[in-house]
Amino acid sequence: xxxxxxNLRIVSTLKxxxxxxxxxxxxxxxxxxxxxxxxxxxxxxxxxxxxxxxxVKVGGTVVIAGLKVGVGSPFPDTPNDGVITVNAEFVPxxxxxFEPGPPDENAIELARxxxxxxxxxxxxxxxxxxxIPGEKVYILWLDIYVFDHxxxxxxxxMLAAMTTLLVAKIPKAEVKEDKNVELxxxxxxxxxxxxxxxxxxxxxxxxxxxxxxTVDEEQILECKLAVSIxxxxxxxxxxxxxxxxxxxxxxxxxxxxxKNASKTLFSKINEAIKKAQ
Amino acid sequence: MKSExxxxxxxxxxxxxxxxxxxxxPVIMEVGVLKNADGSAYVQQGxxxxxxxxxxxxxxxPKHLTLPDRAILRTRYHMVPYSTxxxxxxxxxxxxxxLSKVIREALEAVIFVELYPRTTIDVFIEVIQAxxxxxxxxxxxxxxxxxxxxxxxxxxxxxxxVGKVNGQLVLDINQLEDEYGEADMPIAMMPSxxxxxxxxxxxxxxxxxxxxxxxxxxxxxxxxxxxxQQALKKKYVEIKPEEV
Numbered sequence: 001x002x003x004x005x006x007n008l009r010i011v012s013t014l015k016x017x018x019x020x021x022x023x024x025x026x027x028x029x030x031x032x033x034x035x036x037x038x039x040x041x042x043x044x045x046x047x048x049x050x051x052x053x054x055x056v057k058v059g060g061t062v063v064i065a066g067l068k069v070g071v072g073s074p075f076p077d078t079p080n081d082g083v084i085t086v087n088a089e090f091v092p093x094x095x096x097x098f099e100p101g102p103p104d105e106n107a108i109e110l111a112r113x114x115x116x117x118x119x120x121x122x123x124x125x126x127x128x129x130x131x132i133p134g135e136k137v138y139i140l141w142l143d144i145y146v147f148d149h150x151x152x153x154x155x156x157x158m159l160a161a162m163t164t165l166l167v168a169k170i171p172k173a174e175v176k177e178d179k180n181v182e183l184x185x186x187x188x189x190x191x192x193x194x195x196x197x198x199x200x201x202x203x204x205x206x207x208x209x210x211x212x213x214t215v216d217e218e219q220i221l222e223c224k225l226a227v228s229i230x231x232x233x234x235x236x237x238x239x240x241x242x243x244x245x246x247x248x249x250x251x252x253x254x255x256x257x258x259k260n261a262s263k264t265l266f267s268k269i270n271e272a273i274k275k276a277q
Numbered sequence: 278m279k280s281e282x283x284x285x286x287x288x289x290x291x292x293x294x295x296x297x298x299x300x301x302x303p304v305i306m307e308v309g310v311l312k313n314a315d316g317s318a319y320v321q322q323g324x325x326x327x328x329x330x331x332x333x334x335x336x337x338x339p340k341h342l343t344l345p346d347r348a349i350l351r352t353r354y355h356m357v358p359y360s361t362x363x364x365x366x367x368x369x370x371x372x373x374x375x376l377s378k379v380i381r382e383a384l385e386a387v388i389f390v391e392l393y394p395r396t397t398i399d400v401f402i403e404v405i406q407a408x409x410x411x412x413x414x415x416x417x418x419x420x421x422x423x424x425x426x427x428x429x430x431x432x433x434x435x436x437x438x439v440g441k442v443n444g445q446l447v448l449d450i451n452q453l454e455d456e457y458g459e460a461d462m463p464i465a466m467m468p469s470x471x472x473x474x475x476x477x478x479x480x481x482x483x484x485x486x487x488x489x490x491x492x493x494x495x496x497x498x499x500x501x502x503x504x505x506q507q508a509l510k511k512k513y514v515e516i517k518p519e520e521v
Binding site: 001002003004006105106108109111112116120121223225230234235236237238239240241242243244245246247248251252255256259 | 341343352353374385390
């Protein structure tokens with residue numbers, strides 16, 4: 001059951017007022033423009049034990065994504081495709097409002113939005129991840145962990161997820177007797193990547209739209225629209241979040257804001273990967 | 278991955294169930310279908326069948342969930358095990374948890390929650406037969422049930438999914454079009470106010486396609502809004518004087 005949240009982060013009324021009145025004038029409390037991202041740090045291959053990983057910091061938000069690989073059975077409706085599973089967890093120390101336990105609706109929504117964008121855009125060519133078609137395929141577990149919450153968890157998580165997939169090296173599968181499959185960790189190859197995707201979350205405050213809201217700004221947002229954008233500028237998914245309303249014009253404006261901001265994100269990913277090689 | 282080879286639109290431009298691209302499935306809406314709930318409604322769109330019920334505003338248990346300045350909203354979207362081709366476990370799936378959230382957020386934008394401080398309004402949606410468009414049918418059933426329960430709202434909510442199949446945009450997709458299509462965009466609006474309360478896109482669209490999809494959705498939504506109003510009126514016109 002989804003319940004109106006009651007354990008919200010407390011932001012002083014004065015701060016809320018100053019954030020809102022600044023945004024009204026086209027300014028932000030941290031000095032940014034309305035359409036500007038905070039400083040972004042991406043460190044690929046942050047976790048050596050994972051087949052791929054990335055540390056991402058957006059402002060004060062810290063996310064680490066990691067990829068682990070196994071062998072398993074394909075889904076009956078896609079017998080010749082590998083399987084990718086996206087999971088997200090908000091660890092309890094990342095925010096005073098997070099609690100231990102299974103992923104809540106926010107973590108589930110975040111993981112599913114990322115999963116859908118990756119799947120629908122065919123970011124990974126899953127058909128190349130079959131080992132014995134119909135029987136054995138690669139299973140990719142993409143786990144996204146939020147370690148510090150300073151707002152806009154979705155965009156940071158998507159950056160971490162995308163970078164992880166781009167730098168991952170998965171072990172070659174060797175088919176032995178009786179169709180036993182072994183993964184050779186000495187012989188690794190990159191994932192078959194078709195496309196890249198990022199997510200840009202746009203917040204709405206008093207009919208103004210802002211990019212990359214901080215955790216305090218999130219407390220004055222009426223609602224958010226997350227727009228997934230492919231590197232070739234197509235819309236690869238959308239999700240309206242929060243309790244407010246959007247007009248048609250606002251949605252269209254949000255899409256064009258997202259398209260513009262996505263360029264910064266792609267260049268950050270590409271830069272980080274180039275450095276890592 | 279989805280196979281693109283299945284032909285979902287024929288030479289005449291008709292869809293697999295004989296509809297035109299901008300045609301809705303047959304709709305049945307009925308208000309006040311349950312005895313116990315404060316408000317209830319049944320919505321059928323093609324082969325999708327949904328019942329929604331509302332309890333409240335009522336006291337909250339556990340008490341710590343109370344908000345001093347408004348009602349909280351509790352929403353559950355649930356599919357019954359026999360609603361799908363393969364039995365669905367009755368336990369809530371990740372999909373149902375996400376949909377419960379987006380539906381709750383959509384309804385919170387519509388209800389005057391500030392009129393009922395320290396209470397809860399509980400909205401339950403049961404999908405009894407699933408053939409795509411269950412969240413949109415569910416949110417319409419919920420909005421009718423809320424109106425039936427007499428809860429003040431800014432407007433009714435009408436919702437529909439636009440899909441892209443064989444490269445073409447189509448209104449109100451069915452299960453086959455959802456499974457083999459290239460995009461699925463559910464959208465819910467307060468039709469009189471022209472405000473969007475729910476928007477999701479699963480799939481890839483260009484900006485131009487999105488604009489066209491939005492237009493198509495709006496067309497369907499206005500039609501569904503009429504059906505909703507008819508369904509509400511029907512219940513109250515039918516009440517005989519001696520029952521009042």
